Amino acid sequence: INAEYMGNFLNESMKSRGCKNPNYRAYGKSHVHQEGKHIGHILSYAENDFLKGNRGVCTSVGKYIDNPDNFYYVSAFTNQSQHTRIDNAFMKAAQTGIFINPDYVPIEAVERRFYNKVQWAKSTGAMYDYDFRNYLYNVGAAFNQDLRIFNGY
DSSP: OOOOHHHHHHHHHHHHHTOHHHHHHHHHHHHHTTTEEEEEEEOOOHHHHHHHHHHHHHHIIIITTTTTGGGEEEEHIIIIIHHHHHHHHHHHHHSSSSOOOOOTOOOOHHHHHHHHHHHHHHHHSGSSSSSHHHHHHHHHHHTTTOOOGTTTO
């Protein structure tokens, strides 16, 4: 899946929910596609939907999810498999308070994904959003991460 296709798909997905998001397609067209790589999100659309439901999902996508700081190139396997399983485990941990490491995912990859999300939230201002901050805090607490990274927020 190349960046332009992904941009078109997600743009249509957001439009179907009433969101207008012209920036994603432009981002996909302005970055050179790297063979075997995807444009991934640090905080995913699935997590945004999980956190926001019908409350401001369009605003948070435009402000945080499609912020250039939330994009990165990653291998197709990592993007579609590993990060999806990690994000699903994070969402479950946020609901239950219990983190269960996904099968075949090293704990180092889970920790790296968590800390990338925290850094993303700090760089975009999403850490000041109640839903995002509490989600990340609860996920960190569920798998015993150092919660001092939330000091000041």
